[in-house]
Amino acid sequence: MALVHDHEEVSSHEEDMVEAFALLYHHVFSYIKPMALKCAVELGIPDAIHGRGGAATLADIAADTGVHEARLPDLRCLMKLLTTSGLFGATAAAVADGGGEAAAAYTLTAASSLVVGPRGLSNIVRFGDGPVSLSPFFDMPAWLRTAPAPEAPKSLFELTHGRSRWDPANADDETMNGAAFAESRLLIEAVLGGHGDVFRRLTSLVDVGGGHGSFAKAIAAAFPNVRCAVMDLPHVVADTPDAGGDVQFVAGDMFESIPPADAVLLKYVLHCWDDNNCVKILKHCKDAIPARDAGGKVIITEMVLGSGPRDTNVAETEEMHSLFLTCISGIGREEHEWKNIFTDAGFSDYKITPVMGPISVIEVYP
Structure with a gap:
């Protein structure tokens, strides 16, 4: 038949x-x-x-x-x-x-x-497709039906796991940290390999929320004339295994002040915060840098939704990433949404350079 x-x-x-x-x-x-x-x-x-x-x-x-x-x-x-x-x-x-x-x-x-060898992205697969990342989405209907309240969990991740994505307790999660490290390393190689001009005329830079300083150390190695510092929360700086050398580590809070430098680097920081908090952070960045004609700028690495080719795979990847960010109380933004934040923080201009799919380097000028 x-x-x-x-x-x-x-x-x-x-x-x-x-x-x-x-x-x-x-x-x-x-x-x-x-x-x-x-x-x-x-x-x-x-x-x-x-x-x-x-x-x-x-x-x-x-x-x-x-x-x-x-x-x-x-x-x-x-x-x-x-x-x-x-x-x-x-x-x-x-x-x-x-x-x-x-x-x-x-x-x-x-x-x-991309997932071959010790320098591959296998940890991103393990984390992104593992129980820590997947289990919150089983609670999404309950989360969407729950009104925000001071005593309520601040994110879907917190509702499921009892702590925020950024809680110090997560420092013991090797898969989570391994995923962040692998993605960071790939981004560093992409930025320095094809877009190093972003740092070429600087004399100083502070990496805000830079953790153990992998990006700052790579910049210092590639551009010895740039004095690099990392500012992060006290418990992060205290746990840095190899502080010192070419990079200075400073304990601080980006919501209070940022050390002065030609440029402030924000790698995967702003997507973690709502618009009002992003404006607060950027205003402190603006206070820390000189005028544009003196070389001052903020360097941001983030996903800019809609900036890459809009085939189905890219479009779905962007939207899935945005939904994942909502799980950890983060936000995915299109260019006009980034522009509004920059304007509200008092900046005059910006330049977006795609470096790795929809992930871009954004140079923001005072």
Whole structure:
């Protein structure tokens, strides 16, 4: 019996229903894609393919990752999904697979290459697709039905976990910290590798909320003439393992004052705060820097929604990231929303330079 496609007898309504069911089911089961990716990362599949020179059969992958031979059909199903979704490639290899047929060889794509090796983004996958990040969204209906109150949790994350995303207790979460470190390292390489002119004419810079100083240290190494300092909360500075050297560490509160410098760097800081608090922070930044003709500016690294190519993947990624930010009481902003904040804080101009997808360097001038 053959499957009959009689296009003349299929009404436009039926076609719409087919597309509607496909879209609905795609959303219903879309959680399986990140779970499959997380599984592949935790098994070490990208590293196994990389270790085989960039191509590996199913048997190779199983041997290198410890997958039991009885689970090969399940592994094949996993790899088929990740290949269909573009995270891996597949080619016909001249390798006999039991019955003498050519076995599929799985290859890395640009996306899966990002999670290879100790410098990869595997911790972002583990954190973003792990229980700490996922569990708050089960409480989203209750959160949306709850009126804000002084005694109520300040974020969906806090409602679920009993503490804010920025609570010092999170310092013990290796996956969370590893994800932040991996993303920060990638951003540093992207900024300094292709957009180092942002720092070239500076003589001093203070990285506000700079943690243990990875960005400031990279800037100091690339531009020895720039005196770099990191300002963060006292408990962060106290826990810095290698304070000293080319970077000065200063304990402080950005809502009170910021040390003077040619430029203030805010890396992934402002998306954590509402507009009023962003204006307060930026006003202190403006007080800390000289006039524009003397080299003064604020350097911000943030996502600017709508600034990149607007294909479906980019658009959905931006909106998903924005929804995740609401989980931790953060905010995703479009250019006009950033402009309003800069204007309210007393700045005269700004320049946006995309550096990594929708993530941009924003230079804000007094």
